[in-house]
Amino acid sequence: MLTPPDTTSPDQSLQRSWDVVIIGAGPAGAVSAYQLARLGKKVLLVDKASFPRDKVCGSCLSARTLGYLTEAGLGHVVSELGAQPIGNLHLRTAGGASTIAFPIGFAVSRQSLDQAIVEKAQSVGALFLPSTTALVGALAGSTRTVILETAGVYTAVQSACVLVCDGVNGRALNELSSEEKDRFKPTVSANSRIGSGAVVSLPDNEAGLYYRPGTIYMALDKNGYVGIVCMENNKIDLAGAFEPAYTRMHGSTRAAAAKILRDAGLPFLHVFETAEWLGTAPYTRHRETLAAERLFIVGDAASYGEPFTGEGIGWAVKSALLAVPLVERALAGWDNSLVGEWQRIHKTMVANRQRLSLTLGGWLRHEFSITTLVRLLRIAPILAGPFVNAINRCSPDFADKQGKRKQTFKLSMASKVGQPK
Numbered sequence: 001m002l003t004p005p006d007t008t009s010p011d012q013s014l015q016r017s018w019d020v021v022i023i024g025a026g027p028a029g030a031v032s033a034y035q036l037a038r039l040g041k042k043v044l045l046v047d048k049a050s051f052p053r054d055k056v057c058g059s060c061l062s063a064r065t066l067g068y069l070t071e072a073g074l075g076h077v078v079s080e081l082g083a084q085p086i087g088n089l090h091l092r093t094a095g096g097a098s099t100i101a102f103p104i105g106f107a108v109s110r111q112s113l114d115q116a117i118v119e120k121a122q123s124v125g126a127l128f129l130p131s132t133t134a135l136v137g138a139l140a141g142s143t144r145t146v147i148l149e150t151a152g153v154y155t156a157v158q159s160a161c162v163l164v165c166d167g168v169n170g171r172a173l174n175e176l177s178s179e180e181k182d183r184f185k186p187t188v189s190a191n192s193r194i195g196s197g198a199v200v201s202l203p204d205n206e207a208g209l210y211y212r213p214g215t216i217y218m219a220l221d222k223n224g225y226v227g228i229v230c231m232e233n234n235k236i237d238l239a240g241a242f243e244p245a246y247t248r249m250h251g252s253t254r255a256a257a258a259k260i261l262r263d264a265g266l267p268f269l270h271v272f273e274t275a276e277w278l279g280t281a282p283y284t285r286h287r288e289t290l291a292a293e294r295l296f297i298v299g300d301a302a303s304y305g306e307p308f309t310g311e312g313i314g315w316a317v318k319s320a321l322l323a324v325p326l327v328e329r330a331l332a333g334w335d336n337s338l339v340g341e342w343q344r345i346h347k348t349m350v351a352n353r354q355r356l357s358l359t360l361g362g363w364l365r366h367e368f369s370i371t372t373l374v375r376l377l378r379i380a381p382i383l384a385g386p387f388v389n390a391i392n393r394c395s396p397d398f399a400d401k402q403g404k405r406k407q408t409f410k411l412s413m414a415s416k417v418g419q420p421k
């Protein structure tokens with residue numbers, strides 16, 4: 001069991017008792033914080049990173065993701081950030097290229113999006129501590145202990161409920177007793193790829209020169225894929241998924257990304273050479289156990305599939321929306337049935353929806369499938385319709401479950417998106 005080396009905080013004003021401590025301020029954690037603080041709960045949100053921060057992500061928001069953000073009362077944030085509308089998907093392999101209409105939504109940097117949601121949570125009363133690593137501790141009567149570490153100083157706080165939203169790289173549960181820790185151990189898929197990427201800013205005279213706003217450029221190879229998209233303020237996002245062995249062979253994910261892009265005939269911009277590259281652990285994973293007394297696991301930390309379909313932010317927001325009513329009930333009085341309930345809800349409403357991405361991800365590991373996909377789409381782009389619909393459709397059962405009006409989202413898609421080169 002974790003014993004903090006020091007329980008004095010440099011900030012003596014930090015309250016030690018909370019309704020909810022939320023670990024991780026990505027979409028899952030920040031949306032949960034916003035929802036719970038709006039309900040009048042005393043919420044502490046912590047993130048180990050100093051904010052605003054970048055995150056390995058393709059930074060594309062589908063209509064479905066926008067739907068969940070709107071459901072959370074945060075839909076307006078995306079347009080306020082100057083997100084770029086997306087209209088096309090340009091697929092390239094070493095053997096050819098195809099472009100399809102792909103009206104999936106918007107591209108916006110995670111630095112801006114996550115910061116904006118955190119600010120919304122703060123505006124309704126949540127306290128946010130960046131640069132603070134949290135570790136979940138043991139139950140202490142009707143609370144859980146959470147150990148916070150900021151610049152080498154440890155503080156113990158108590159919380160009636162803890163949300164673990166620490167993503168695929170998270171280790172917030174690592175200091176639990178060995179019995180509890182074993183229950184939460186994630187199962188990582190043996191053939192999982194790793195994610196990596198970078199965000200760069202282009203000067204005005206280079207913006208749109210190589211990669212044009214409105215198009216997702218995707219280079220496909222059996223060893224991985226790399227997506228590039230223009231975001232707000234001349235920022236460009238590069239994110240890729242790579243076979244770990246391929247990355248080792250090339251010495252780094254940056255070199256692997258450069259090879260995949262160049263083989264597919266797309267430029268690897270000089271600014272990517274010097275950019276800061278971030279990475280993920282093998283990301284295809286799930287946990288059998290997603291809750292315990294006064295503890296819920298939400299977002300990527302619960303399960304993650306494959307990035308290709310660009311749905312992870314949506315899954316994270318959705319799982320936050322689904323978890324909040326359970327947290328409210330937990331705060332009214334803990335009931336062990338909440339554990340099974342969260343696992344059932346998560347499996348039906350989130351984990352099962354990750355299967356499309358896993359199927360597609362498996363398919364894209366073969367040269368033949370990649371080449372066939374690109375050729376078929378060149379001949380008959382209409383074939384992409386069911387795929388585009390699948391990732392865009394707002395799930396009506398989710399709206400029903402929330403007892404709210406079914407929503408249809410009409411994307412204000414830019415009609416004048418640039419054509420890929």
Ligand SMILES: Cc1cc2nc3c(=O)[nH]c(=O)nc-3n(C[C@H](O)[C@H](O)[C@H](O)COP(=O)(O)OP(=O)(O)OC[C@H]3O[C@@H](n4cnc5c(N)ncnc54)[C@H](O)[C@@H]3O)c2cc1C
Pocket residue numbers: 023024025026027028029046047048049055056057058059060061062065132133134135165166167168169170171172194195196197239240241280283298299300301307309310311312313314316
């Ligand atoms: C290559 C790639 C491309 C992707 N492209 C897209 C895309 O285009 N569209 C899309 O919707 N999704 C995409 N995703 C998925 C998306 O990035 C994730 O699904 C989403 O970020 C999950 O949100 P989250 O809140 O669960 O976790 P995260 O966003 O990972 O947030 C977790 C947070 O927890 C913090 N943290 C971790 N440990 C601790 C700790 N102990 N204490 C305090 N803080 C901690 C981290 O600093 C981080 O800020 C992509 C993923 C990859 C790998």
